[in-house]
Amino acid sequence: MAFGDQFSSWRVDTGKVPSGCGISGVMNQDGRPFSGDAIIESMKVLHDRGNGLGGGFAGYGIYPLHKDNYAIHVMFEDPAGKAACEELLERNLQVEAAEEIPTKPVEGISDPPLLYRYFADPRSESLQAEGLAADDFMVKLVMTINTTVPGTFVFSSGKNMGVFKAVGFAEDVGEFYRLPEYEGYTWIGHGRFPTNTPGWWGGAHPFNILDWAVVHNGEISSYGINKRYLEMFGYRCTLLTDTEVMAYLFDLLIRKHGLPLELACRVMAAPFWKNIDAEDDPEGKALDASLRMVYSSALVNGPFAVVVGYSRGMLGLNDRIKLRPLVAAVKGETVYISSEEAGIRQICAKPDRVWAPPAGTPVVGKLKE
Amino acid sequence: MPGNILPSEFLVQVDHQRCRRCKRCILNCGFGVFDFQNMTTADSSKCVACHRCVTFCPEEAITIVPNPLSFREHSSFDVDKRKAIWKQAQSPGMILTGMGTELPWLNVFDHLLIDACQVTNPSIDPLREPMEMRTYLGRKPDRLEVEKTDGHYRAVNPVENCIELDVPIMFSGMSYGSVSLNTHKALAIAAFRLGTVMNTGEGGLHKELYPYRDSIIVQCASGRFGVHSDYLNAGVAVEIKIGQGAKPGIGGHLPGEKIGREVSGTRMIPVGTDALSPAPHHDIYSIEDLRQLIYALKEATGYKPVSVKIATVHNVAAIASGIARAGADIIYLDGFRGGTGASPAVVRDHVGIPLEIALAVVDNQLRTEGIRNWVSIIAAGGIRSSADAAKAIALGADAVGIGTAALIAMGCRLCQKCYTGNCSWGIATQRPELTDRLDPEWGADRLVNLVDSWTLEIKEILGALGVNAIESLRGNRERLRALGLDQTTAEILDVKPAGM
Numbered sequence: 119m120a121f122g123d124q125f126s127s128w129r130v131d132t133g134k135v136p137s138g139c140g141i142s143g144v145m146n147q148d149g150r151p152f153s154g155d156a157i158i159e160s161m162k163v164l165h166d167r168g169n170g171l172g173g174g175f176a177g178y179g180i181y182p183l184h185k186d187n188y189a190i191h192v193m194f195e196d197p198a199g200k201a202a203c204e205e206l207l208e209r210n211l212q213v214e215a216a217e218e219i220p221t222k223p224v225e226g227i228s229d230p231p232l233l234y235r236y237f238a239d240p241r242s243e244s245l246q247a248e249g250l251a252a253d254d255f256m257v258k259l260v261m262t263i264n265t266t267v268p269g270t271f272v273f274s275s276g277k278n279m280g281v282f283k284a285v286g287f288a289e290d291v292g293e294f295y296r297l298p299e300y301e302g303y304t305w306i307g308h309g310r311f312p313t314n315t316p317g318w319w320g321g322a323h324p325f326n327i328l329d330w331a332v333v334h335n336g337e338i339s340s341y342g343i344n345k346r347y348l349e350m351f352g353y354r355c356t357l358l359t360d361t362e363v364m365a366y367l368f369d370l371l372i373r374k375h376g377l378p379l380e381l382a383c384r385v386m387a388a389p390f391w392k393n394i395d396a397e398d399d400p401e402g403k404a405l406d407a408s409l410r411m412v413y414s415s416a417l418v419n420g421p422f423a424v425v426v427g428y429s430r431g432m433l434g435l436n437d438r439i440k441l442r443p444l445v446a447a448v449k450g451e452t453v454y455i456s457s458e459e460a461g462i463r464q465i466c467a468k469p470d471r472v473w474a475p476p477a478g479t480p481v482v483g484k485l486k487e
Numbered sequence: 488m489p490g491n492i493l494p495s496e497f498l499v500q501v502d503h504q505r506c507r508r509c510k511r512c513i514l515n516c517g518f519g520v521f522d523f524q525n526m527t528t529a530d531s532s533k534c535v536a537c538h539r540c541v542t543f544c545p546e547e548a549i550t551i552v553p554n555p556l557s558f559r560e561h562s563s564f565d566v567d568k569r570k571a572i573w574k575q576a577q578s579p580g581m582i583l584t585g586m587g588t589e590l591p592w593l594n595v596f597d598h599l600l601i602d603a604c605q606v607t608n609p610s611i612d613p614l615r616e617p618m619e620m621r622t623y624l625g626r627k628p629d630r631l632e633v634e635k636t637d638g639h640y641r642a643v644n645p646v647e648n649c650i651e652l653d654v655p656i657m658f659s660g661m662s663y664g665s666v667s668l669n670t671h672k673a674l675a676i677a678a679f680r681l682g683t684v685m686n687t688g689e690g691g692l693h694k695e696l697y698p699y700r701d702s703i704i705v706q707c708a709s710g711r712f713g714v715h716s717d718y719l720n721a722g723v724a725v726e727i728k729i730g731q732g733a734k735p736g737i738g739g740h741l742p743g744e745k746i747g748r749e750v751s752g753t754r755m756i757p758v759g760t761d762a763l764s765p766a767p768h769h770d771i772y773s774i775e776d777l778r779q780l781i782y783a784l785k786e787a788t789g790y791k792p793v794s795v796k797i798a799t800v801h802n803v804a805a806i807a808s809g810i811a812r813a814g815a816d817i818i819y820l821d822g823f824r825g826g827t828g829a830s831p832a833v834v835r836d837h838v839g840i841p842l843e844i845a846l847a848v849v850d851n852q853l854r855t856e857g858i859r860n861w862v863s864i865i866a867a868g869g870i871r872s873s874a875d876a877a878k879a880i881a882l883g884a885d886a887v888g889i890g891t892a893a894l895i896a897m898g899c900r901l902c903q904k905c906y907t908g909n910c911s912w913g914i915a916t917q918r919p920e921l922t923d924r925l926d927p928e929w930g931a932d933r934l935v936n937l938v939d940s941w942t943l944e945i946k947e948i949l950g951a952l953g954v955n956a957i958e959s960l961r962g963n964r965e966r967l968r969a970l971g972l973d974q975t976t977a978e979i980l981d982v983k984p985a986g987m
Contacts, residue, residue, distance in 0.1 A: 177890070300916060337953075339953035339959065339960035341965055342963035343959060343961060346964075347962075349854065350854050350857045350859060371734025374630075375630040376630075376844060378633065379632060390954075391621050391882040392617065401641045402644055404645040408645040409631060411627050411649060412628055412629075412630065412631045414956075415961070415962065420608050441609055455640065458951065
């Protein structure tokens with residue numbers, strides 16, 4: 119069953135939706151928190167890269183009071199879905215707090231679904247019964263809810279982080295969710311330009327699973343095989359948009375398979391064989407060749423620029439021939455990544471350094487220990 | 488009463504105004520159609536329309552036309568069925584034939600359409616940008632373990648023992664004996680030049696081809712012809728042939744006339760004896776027996792990859808899963824359109840399922856079980872063009888194998904008379920005056936041209952799809968659409984209908 123089946127009245131299932139986009143990310147590597155104002159400002163100048171059909175943000179370090187609980191953001195089409203979902207959550211999790219996600223009326227944001235968040239942890243007896251670690255259990259629970267509970271969609275499930283997204287222009291979405299009232303050390307943002315009008319809030323970016331949040335500009339031409347590869351490991355690509363495969367790939371490669379971030383990037387934006395052949399170090403060559411052979415189905419092919427947030431850092435990455443724009447900058451301990459230099463200059467007039475990362479070469483901001 | 492009441496299939500017409508009586512046609516015809524008594528005469532009843540005479544007639548004096556003889560129409564007992572009955576009434580036995588089925592079964596490839604980029608993502612120009620075709624066949628681990636030493640990452644379990652192909656197209660198994668040594672040479676030379684491999688088929692490997700060991704997969708079939716330690720180690724991998732798409736479930740029979748001194752030496756059987764391949768391997772009556780042979784071959788070869796070739800039959804997905812779990816590194820799926828040197832027509836035309844469907848369900852099954860990395864899949868038996876190859880890869884194949892197409896490149900006209908040993912093109916014959924005609928270098932040039940052309944075409948397709956590596960097409964059924972397929976078949980293929 120396609121995920122869309124549950125949303126018969128809420129969304130139109132038109133298959134995979136290609137989209138263009140604007141993306142930005144800001145991170146304080148020293149962990150200093152700052153308000154959501156900056157990322158909204160950055161997204162404002164990227165306004166024309168979106169068309170008002172999707173915008174969203176993710177912030178890290180925003181829930182210090184519940185930093186050790188999974189923060190589960192859920193949208194419901196109707197109260198029936200909420201009741202069914204909460205029953206599932208109660209059965210599997212110890213819910214420490216539950217509340218409506220605070221919003222305020224904003225012109226340009228209409229027909230919101232019910233938006234709730236839960237701070238919770240898997241019950242130890244549930245973990246034992248399933249024989250799973252907490253993270254694996256949460257992934258499975260999120261997949262179960264998103265594929266079986268009608269009109270219900272978990273759109274954020276990490277710790278001390280949260281995703282906020284809607285149908286609308288990014289800057290309006292930020293105001294709607296009152297992001298200037300939050301403080302985090304990393305913020306990423308996205309304005310979407312889908313080529314049709316699904317009008318579904320879940321389809322906006324960022325896409326998230328556990329700690330990973332991805333904003334993405336591009337169209338993954340290898341989507342079909344990336345999706346089928348992820349399905350081998352229990353992921354269900356339910357959103358009919360190719361960005362979620364990037365979130366799941368990061369989760370699979372780094373969390374489940376234990377690859378370091380930079381090698382995960384070498385899987386997704388793999389070096390060309392001619393470059394691997396030319397490597398001098400035999401071990402490095404064997405490593406790169408093996409990565410390509412083992413993870414050939416995880417090569418993300420086609421134009422993309424992504425900014426990925428995670429608790430320990432922020433990553434910017436382009437496809438292997440740089441078919442979408444991506445600019446990076448640093449000022450002191452702050453790292454900026456954006457579709458356009460303007461998105462950076464808007465909030466940091468004089469960065470220490472601005473550069474265009476080469477194709478397939480990651481830009482990484484790391485949280486200082 | 489006449490012995491033969493079958494009319495000729497073709498009529499051979501010689502234009503005596505143009506004929507200069509050079510007798511090239513007489514020399515060239517392997518089937519003895521021509522004779523000369525004051526002028527060139529033709530016995531049309533022997534003609535198979537292989538066009539050898541037409542090709543070599545310097546005056547274009549020969550024309551071959553289908554016999555226009557009319558039959559009373561009957562949609563049920565069509566002419567072919569009546570002819571079959573006449574043949575069997577005349578001379579009892581199975582009707583033999585060669586090459587793949589000629590019956591007009593639904594060809595799924597012809598109902599699949601490939602996607603391309605427009606606006607939302609850019610297509611890539613393969614003439615300006617790298618376009619990677621390299622493919623590795625063999626078992627890969629489910630995950631790569633990495634450790635950091637001295638500030639550098641290294642793979643704890645690097646992938647070893649895989650076969651590197653520069654192009655995802657290889658030459659399918661055709662045995663020495665069924666085809667000529669020159670055919671084998673042409674295939675080996677071409678495979679070497681293309682950076683791909685040729686499969687020996689079940690007749691062993693002639694000593695002259697041992698230098699091409701890096702471009703050869705050796706086969707071990709139920710007859711064990713030519714199988715010895717050096718042979719098993721004379722290639723990059725060993726293939727256990729369980730079945731053949733053209734004749735699933737049945738064995739083979741190479742008549743004694745084809746077993747001359749060289750074939751005899753290579754196959755390790757006496758000159759002039761029939762080479763009979765049993766229907767099953769008599770040491771493989773079940774999947775656990777297959778496992779033993781797989782590991783015996785690995786032990787014998789220092790753990791080279793082992794491929795298992797099966798015909799695509801109804802329960803192919805479960806069989807393939809068993810093969811993967813039995814330790815195979817490659818599964819070679821031979822579709823029911825695959826060719827043969829000789830097969831009963833009834834089996835060739837009615838047994839098995841199409842490659843496209845088998846490939847789709849096998850790839851799905853291996854993915855469902857999470858073991859797709861354990862094996863590579865080669866799709867063969869029905870690949871006629873670069874489009875078929877691209878579609879097969881999109882359905883889930885790692886590479887495709889071509890046999891019939893390779894022979895056509897070297898002159899084969901698909902006359903389907905391989906089993907007679909009279910091949911005028913020097914391919915499916917052991918008659919020295921015929922085999923001499925096929926210059927291995929000429930054949931290799933044509934094979935290289937064909938595969939280079941298909942490679943260029945596949946690169947264009949990849950570029951249009953907006954990807955620059957073959958693995959981004961592999962199993963990417965999202966980029967295929969079905970047109971004119973029934974819903975059930977499209978669902979089995981896991982391909983959406985055009986327009987969705």
